[in-house]
Amino acid sequence: MAKPKKTPRPKAETPRGFRDYFGTEVTQRAEMLAKIAGVYHRYGFDALESAGVEKVEALGKFLPDVDRPNEGVFAWQEDAEAEKPGDWLALRYDLTAPLARVYAQHRNELPTPYRRYAMGPVWRNEKPGPGRFRQFYQCDADTVGAGSVVADAEICAMLSDCLEEVGIERGDYIVRVNNRKVLNGVLEVAGLSGDDKENARGIVLRAIDKLDRLGVDGVRALLGAGRKDDSGDFTDGAGLDDAAADVVMGFMDAKRDDGAATCARLRELVGDSVVGLEGVAELETIAELLSAGGYGPDRIEIDPSVVRGLGYYTGPVYEAELTFEIKDEKGRPRNFGSVAGGGRYDDLVKRFTGQEVPATGVSIGVDRLLAALHAKGRMDTQAEGPVVVTVMDKARMADYQAMVAELRQAGIRAEVYLGNPKNFGNQLKYADKRGSPVAIIEGDEEHQNGMIQIKDLVLGAKIAENATLEEWRDRPSQYEVPRADLVTRVREILELYR
Amino acid sequence: MAKPKKTPRPKAETPRGFRDYFGTEVTQRAEMLAKIAGVYHRYGFDALESAGVEKVEALGKFLPDVDRPNEGVFAWQEDAEAEKPGDWLALRYDLTAPLARVYAQHRNELPTPYRRYAMGPVWRNEKPGPGRFRQFYQCDADTVGAGSVVADAEICAMLSDCLEEVGIERGDYIVRVNNRKVLNGVLEVAGLSGDDKENARGIVLRAIDKLDRLGVDGVRALLGAGRKDDSGDFTDGAGLDDAAADVVMGFMDAKRDDGAATCARLRELVGDSVVGLEGVAELETIAELLSAGGYGPDRIEIDPSVVRGLGYYTGPVYEAELTFEIKDEKGRPRNFGSVAGGGRYDDLVKRFTGQEVPATGVSIGVDRLLAALHAKGRMDTQAEGPVVVTVMDKARMADYQAMVAELRQAGIRAEVYLGNPKNFGNQLKYADKRGSPVAIIEGDEEHQNGMIQIKDLVLGAKIAENATLEEWRDRPSQYEVPRADLVTRVREILELYR
Incomplete structure (x- = not known):
């Protein structure tokens, strides 16, 4: 007995000539x-x-x-x-x-x-x-x-x-x-007004509509005897x-x-x-x-x-x-x-x-x-990435949720990292992919002291690009601030890069 | 010889189940x-x-x-x-x-x-x-x-x-x-966890999904022996x-x-x-x-x-x-x-x-x-109609065009009447159909004196509704103002009805 055929998986693709638009x-x-x-x-x-x-x-x-x-x-x-x-x-x-x-x-x-x-x-x-x-x-x-x-x-x-x-x-x-x-x-x-001139009028109209493509000489040829194109095909003139x-x-x-x-x-x-x-x-x-x-x-x-x-x-x-x-x-x-x-x-x-x-x-x-x-360079090419609140301790998700709620109520785009939080590097890679300007970090120690870490990702990227650059020396890309200052301090950074 | 059939005109209608949305x-x-x-x-x-x-x-x-x-x-x-x-x-x-x-x-x-x-x-x-x-x-x-x-x-x-x-x-x-x-x-x-209970589980899921429609008794019947509906059809229960x-x-x-x-x-x-x-x-x-x-x-x-x-x-x-x-x-x-x-x-x-x-x-x-x-009455049902500049003299269209340009530059929605201007009543009917708050009239006399007529159409409609109303007595619905005050005076009226 023949095995029953499995239906093959559908291909995930747009139909020919259609596309998706993102962000x-x-x-x-x-x-x-x-x-x-x-x-x-x-x-x-x-x-x-x-x-x-x-x-x-x-x-x-x-x-x-x-x-x-x-x-x-x-x-x-x-x-x-x-x-x-x-x-x-x-x-x-x-x-x-x-x-x-x-x-x-x-x-x-x-x-x-x-x-x-x-x-x-x-x-x-x-x-x-x-x-x-x-x-x-x-x-x-x-x-x-x-x-x-x-x-x-x-x-x-x-x-x-x-x-x-x-x-x-x-x-x-x-x-x-x-x-x-x-x-x-x-x-x-030009003598092309009679009913019997409809064909010639059509040729003229089509010819001048092609001015961009055929140029003056091409149109002129079509008004007269006709035009042979590069392939050798001949088009009758008017x-x-x-x-x-x-x-x-x-x-x-x-x-x-x-x-x-x-x-x-x-x-x-x-x-x-x-x-x-x-x-x-x-x-x-x-x-x-x-x-x-x-x-x-x-x-x-x-x-x-x-x-x-x-x-x-x-x-x-x-x-x-x-x-x-x-x-x-x-x-x-x-x-x-x-x-x-x-x-x-x-x-x-x-x-x-x-x-x-x-x-x-x-x-x-x-x-x-x-x-x-x-x-003309008159359009922001960079998406406005969200502030990413990282997850240091899964059990304290409610605290992180409270932070993003505060930020959003202040009109700031913000999200909690929703992937598997185990690998902190992945959280920062995610923030990078999202074009995030700022990441927030609150581990147990910060939490106990009522503090949070603010990581300026735009500055971080600049420093990474050119580590010897003098101008960044006095500006740390990550620093601790009181939890109560979350919104104020994030806003300060966002305004720097506006 | 048979006459050639004319192609009948297509009907102007949306396909069944589709509609147009306006304004x-x-x-x-x-x-x-x-x-x-x-x-x-x-x-x-x-x-x-x-x-x-x-x-x-x-x-x-x-x-x-x-x-x-x-x-x-x-x-x-x-x-x-x-x-x-x-x-x-x-x-x-x-x-x-x-x-x-x-x-x-x-x-x-x-x-x-x-x-x-x-x-x-x-x-x-x-x-x-x-x-x-x-x-x-x-x-x-x-x-x-x-x-x-x-x-x-x-x-x-x-x-x-x-x-x-x-x-x-x-x-x-x-x-x-x-x-x-x-x-x-x-x-x-409820004892419906085994692979052999899939059918019964399906009945339960479909039944509770119909709670709104069948009510508690109907769902209860479907959980048990089954349910006979009003037409006499019987649905098996779980x-x-x-x-x-x-x-x-x-x-x-x-x-x-x-x-x-x-x-x-x-x-x-x-x-x-x-x-x-x-x-x-x-x-x-x-x-x-x-x-x-x-x-x-x-x-x-x-x-x-x-x-x-x-x-x-x-x-x-x-x-x-x-x-x-x-x-x-x-x-x-x-x-x-x-x-x-x-x-x-x-x-x-x-x-x-x-x-x-x-x-x-x-x-x-x-x-x-x-x-x-x-x-809930939380949505304006009235469209924000444009100010209509009427046409008293076709030859002075450029003047009317200048008026709407001024109004638009001030952010005010405005248009010149573009229909046949001969019948002035039709122009006001048009303004009415458009929900216009204000009509502007500038005949030859006004033009020579550097004046325009402003017609408050909202007030006009209220007066027409109840001509004896005392409160409107001192407020004319049409009056002359200097041409130079066009934008200021129109804005005054628009702010009254905002």
Whole structure:
């Protein structure tokens, strides 16, 4: 008889493309989200939290990155019930599709315009790559039901406030604004306005969306006859003649010294295109409103080279870029780049209700922002370790418990060592692993004398690093103090290292 | 030729059993979680955030509620790749199963003992019911790798601190502690200790877990011959004789005036059962440690009638109950009941590593806590609406924008009306819907005189409610002030209604 097979033990691992976040990775993100939520709130935006799960039919195609290889959602079918097939459900892949569903569902109760913010995880069923995860945070604010560019200007100002609130200094970032309508005007001037030109327009939109990757020459080739890439593959071009291609290239290169000059240049480019002129006027209005609110070109500027998402959005487009340099993995300086972006999209709820409802919104990449603050050294990398009260005598656990209770009541993070106390070295190793600033020791002798030992672990580590260092000579890293002074003396040390 | 069918519009609705949370529903929960995280942190617990998605094989059976009809997870299979079948993935159904996976996966890098907290949504593929959703929040703290009941005592103290931190006053709650080992001792005395008694032990455990629902008589029947329920269905009993059943019932009824008396009574019940005596000693230690930390029986008490989860946990079990009365939907007073619970479970990572690792932890029901605070009237039900700057002249939008910018810089929540400004009444209706305390009006005349109108909407509503009220006579709800005093005068009003 064959032996019964044992079920093998499950492997303890995250699914491919998912990860765990520990300690400060969690708390620093939570703090950043709370700060951003504070700014959003001050601007009159209300919180919305929808579930992670939506019906597949309610999830539309709202993603700006049209080049994504597949729709990439995690989906499954509900169990059938009473001969009715189960609904297909899916994890949300962004926060915009749920906003559309929520607004369509609750539009009679919600105020119009509806300013809402949302923050939380989204899921993408994509091939994971280095630094590319299948669950990540989004942090969005959108205004639904306001067609005026006042709403766009407001979001640009809010984005600027958010960046400063989380610690990006003025001068270290710039919010750039462009307008799809200006591009539409440019396309008209380039002779690409008819219904029969849809294919060519598509090629142009995709080409300029790739400006970062292909460079000016690559885009120029795609506007004209087409482009052969490094692998030898050929991509058809839009077939524009040189003059028309010049107009389109000129659009991306239209930025001048100030907003007025840039708008003047754009006005030249769009000629008498109605939509183009409307777009330029919108940019002028945005610049004027921002200036009235104190948001000058040191924070927000008109910049027609912002082309990301122009294929997706229908009006103003905005992007926040960090302007300082960081070192890449090979030590070369490079710009940090984009940390937030958004724009106007006017077909938010049309899929559900048939009505066109104007909307505009921004998404802040909190994980990139956190990385930026770390790169600038503006983020504590060290966790705030707890004071560890060591255990010298298991029978006196109640005394140790009383000590941590006192420390906590004074607002000091503290814990009793809960492992096997036999090996005192292990207790100090534990304190080290926890990043503890202070250990407390109370053996029988100290206890009888009403004293405790305080061990300054930060100083101890410094002395260990360089034992000959003169400056530490007069400062002992361990000393006895009265038990009654526990809180005072621990606080003294914590304040030294703050 | 048949006409091509139009795709019907998708319905805008949440999937069955899911819901949206708006405004203060979101922010009040976030504030509560932040407060609890602060207490957890102070006790030395570190944050952990795992993904919502786990491999199905990594999700074990850790749920305390053994009566749940099915395992109830949302699961799907990954696409196959290179002839390898795709992994089965699932949404986490609690935060304990991911903790087990994380600890097994990272145990070499994590400190031991590992104190961690986690808060976030979990998903259950269950039949939704009234007030019962398929996504909800959990908020857990667990200590992994500490076998001593010092860890349990610490968590009880922390639970008490958490409740007070979020606004439950001392006296309005009690944390009750019991111990599975004492029950094991009682089962021994009742003659249910042998391997051949496993079935009967199971019946007893399930019966006492249902004490709330079945009452004393129902449980007693299940300990003996069995029980016929209202529908006529018969459930087999454990077959205990009266004396043995008395011991088990006596366990649940063992609470005395103070912890010492209760422990003495338990000591009688467990006779010379080794495990039973160990359990009683653990309860005594817990009481002693808590008392040393200042947590007396006004906050935490030994109570053998805590039976929820005794079938699941392996040592101390604890539960926090709110002791004040609320009115149920029919206006009858009832106790609010349990808002948190937990205990010791010593097989956390065994499925993965084969090793027994002791663990103990608590889960706080934040949504129930929020409901409790609302029921006690300790929670603002009114959202903090923004100051609304109305639009009298579209061409002067920049001026209005400057006003809100000033207000926001002063920390005051403010917004410009972004809808169609033509109908002024609609602007005031909007302000009303937003719960705005103040509206600002600046028409051409005011503008020319450097003045603005301030409309106190809270006072306006009170006057509208009772127009004859004398006390309002001398206080106008709308008046003119200099434009330069905008922030000062708005702040005055906001402080009146704080």
